[in-house]
Amino acid sequence: xxxxxxxxxxxxxxxxxxxxxRQRSVExxxxxxxxxxxxxxxxxxxxxxxxxxxxxxxxxxxxxxxxKRGLRLTFEDKGPGIxxxxxxxxDGFTSGSxxxxxxxxxxxxxxxxxxxxxxxxxxxVVIARWK
Amino acid sequence: xxxxxxxKLGNALLVTIQVDMHDRLATALEEDxxxxxxxxxxxxxxIDISGLxxxxxxxxRMLDNIAAVSRMLDAETVVVGMRPAVAITLVELGLELNGIxxxxxxxxxxxxxxxxxxxxxxxxxxLADVE
Numbered sequence: 208x209x210x211x212x213x214x215x216x217x218x219x220x221x222x223x224x225x226x227x228x229r230q231r232s233v234e235x236x237x238x239x240x241x242x243x244x245x246x247x248x249x250x251x252x253x254x255x256x257x258x259x260x261x262x263x264x265x266x267x268x269x270x271x272x273x274x275k276r277g278l279r280l281t282f283e284d285k286g287p288g289i290x291x292x293x294x295x296x297x298d299g300f301t302s303g304s305x306x307x308x309x310x311x312x313x314x315x316x317x318x319x320x321x322x323x324x325x326x327x328x329x330x331x332v333v334i335a336r337w338k
Numbered sequence: 339x340x341x342x343x344x345x346k347l348g349n350a351l352l353v354t355i356q357v358d359m360h361d362r363l364a365t366a367l368e369e370d371x372x373x374x375x376x377x378x379x380x381x382x383x384x385i386d387i388s389g390l391x392x393x394x395x396x397x398x399r400m401l402d403n404i405a406a407v408s409r410m411l412d413a414e415t416v417v418v419g420m421r422p423a424v425a426i427t428l429v430e431l432g433l434e435l436n437g438i439x440x441x442x443x444x445x446x447x448x449x450x451x452x453x454x455x456x457x458x459x460x461x462x463x464x465l466a467d468v469e
Contacts, residue, residue: 218360225358225392243392243423247431250394298432312395312431 209269215253215282216262224253224265228280231267235276236338245278245336248316251309252282252332260284260330270335277318277337288326296322342367344374350382350451351375351413352444356389364400371404375411381458382451383408386444388419398433405438414454416440418447 213227214220228249232242249265256263263284270279289295298311310332314320317334324330340363345352351374353367371383385401387393393401405415418441428435441447 218362222358222360229391240423240426243421243427244430247392247394247427250392250396251431254394254396309395312433315430315432316427 210266212264212266214262214264215256215284218257221250221253221257225250227267228278231269231278232336235269235278237278237336238338241336241338244316245280245334248313248334248336249280251313251316252280252334255309255332256282256284256286256330260286262286263329272337275337277335279319279333279335282332283329285329288328288330289322289324290326292322292324341370344370346378346380347384347448348452349380349455350384350448351378351380352384352386354386354389359397359400361396364396368400368404368407372407372411375408375413380413381455382448383413383415384444384447384451385415385417386419386447387417387424388421388443390424391421393420393424393428393433395431395433398428398435402435402437414439414451416447416450418442418444 213224215224225246228246229242232245237245253265256265261284263282263286266281268279270277296311296314310322313334318337319335321333322330342353342355342363351371353371374380375383383404385404401417408415416439420440439450441450
C-alpha cells in the first residue's frame with residue numbers, strides 16, 4: 208500500500224505533517240474522533256522530532272491487517288537520542304519547555320506504539336491506529 | 339507576517355483562531371493580546387476555537403499562557419467552541435487545561451464575562467458604601 212516520507216525541519220513542516228495525516232486518515236475511513244486522535248498524536252511526535260531530535264522525517268503508511276485498515280507513522284531523527292526511555296514516557300517528563308506530554312500522550316492516543324533510541328545516534332518512534 | 343485578528347466586543351476582546359497555528363503566530367498572538375488588553379482596558383478575552391480540528395499540547399500551552407497573562411492584567415479568559423472530538427482527545431492526551439474557563443459557544447462565553455463584570459461592579463459599590 209502507499210507510503211510517503213515528509214521532512215520535519217521547521218514549525219511549518221509540523222503543520223504540513225498534520226494536514227497530510229488528516230488527509231490520509233480521511234482516506235482510510237477513520238471516524239472523526241479517530242482522525243482527531245491520530246492527527247494530535249502526529250502533531251506531538253512531529254514537534255518532538257523537531258525540538259529534541261533536531262529535525263528528521265515522518266513516513267506515513269496506509270496499512271491493512273486482514274479486513275482492518277489503519278495508518279502507521281514512523282518518526283525518525285538523528286538527534287541526541289533518549290538515555291532513559293522509561294522516564295521519557297512518564298507524564299510531565301520534559302527536557303525542553305513543553306508540558307512533557309508528547310511521548311506519553313501520543314502513546315495513549317495510538318493503538319500501537321514502539322520506540323527505539325540510541326544515545327548519540329537518534330530516535331525512531333512508530334505509532335499505528337486502526338479503524 | 340500573518341497575524342491573528344483581535345476584535346473588541348463591548349468590554350471583551352474576541353480572538354477567533356481558524357488557522358493551524360505555528361510558533362511565530364502563537365507568540366505574536368500572545369504579545370498582541372496582552373498589549374491590547376492594556377490599551378483597551380478589556381476585562382475579558384474570548385478565544386473561539388470552533389475552527390480548530392485539533393488542539394495539541396503546544397496549542398494547549400499557548401491557551402494556558404494567554405489565560406495566565408490575561409489574569410495578571412485583570413482580564414478573564416474564556417475558551418469557546420471546542421469540538422467534542424477535540425475534548426475527548428485532550429483528556430486522553432492528559433491535557434485537561436485546568437487553568438482555563440470554557441463555554442460551549444460565543445454567546446455563553448460573553449455572558450460569563452458579563453457576569454464577572456457585574457460582580458466586580460457590585461463589589462466596587464460595596465467598597466464605595468464603606469467609604
